[in-house]
Structure formats: structure tokens, C-alpha cells
Amino acid sequence: MNTLDQIVSANRHALVQRWQSLFDRAPPAHVQVALPRRVLAWHVQDEALGRKAGLPRVRIT
Structure with a gap:
């Protein structure tokens, strides 16, 4: 599942299964299907732009 159309x-x-991998x-457990769909779509777009590290970690003080 590497394209937005597939997601x-x-x-x-x-x-x-894709989320777990x-x-x-x-x-x-009880999220609507829209959340995994959005997160996985974000991940595909992030990889397409070459940012494989994901969101930067920010310390909130």
C-alpha cells in the first residue's frame, strides 16, 4: 500500500495491517477508519517528499 489510491x-x-507494519x-482499538487512512496517507506523502524521519520531536516545557 504505497499510493494514496491504494489507501x-x-x-x-x-x-x-499496514499500520502495524x-x-x-x-x-x-475504537478509532474510525478515517484516522488510520489519514495517518497512512500522511506517511506516504512524507516518504514521497523524502522525509523518512517523520515529524520532528519537539520538547514541550
């Missing part, structure tokens, strides 16, 4: 058309089971854990 948009994927069912919940496929989205959960990327983050080494299941998504939160």
Missing part, C-alpha cells in the same frame, strides 16, 4: 480504496483490515503496534 483510499483499502478496507479496515488492510489499513490495520509501519508502527510495530495496532492502531487504537
Whole structure:
């Protein structure tokens, strides 16, 4: 699942499997399918732009 079209058309089971492969854990138990879809779409776009590290870690004080 490496394109936005694949993410948009994927069912919940496929989205959960992809989430687990990327983050080494299941998504939160009772979220609507829109959250994994948005997070995975963001991840695909982030990789396409060459930013494989994800969001920068910021310390809130």
C-alpha cells in the first residue's frame, strides 16, 4: 500500500495491517477508519517528499 489510491480504496483490515507494519503496534482499538487512512496517507506523502524521519520531536516545557 504505497499510493494514496491504494489507501483510499483499502478496507479496515488492510489499513490495520499496514499500520502495524509501519508502527510495530495496532492502531487504537475504537478509532474510525478515517484516522488510520489519514495517518497512512500522511506517511506516504512524507516518504514521497523524502522525509523518512517523520515529524520532528519537539520538547514541550
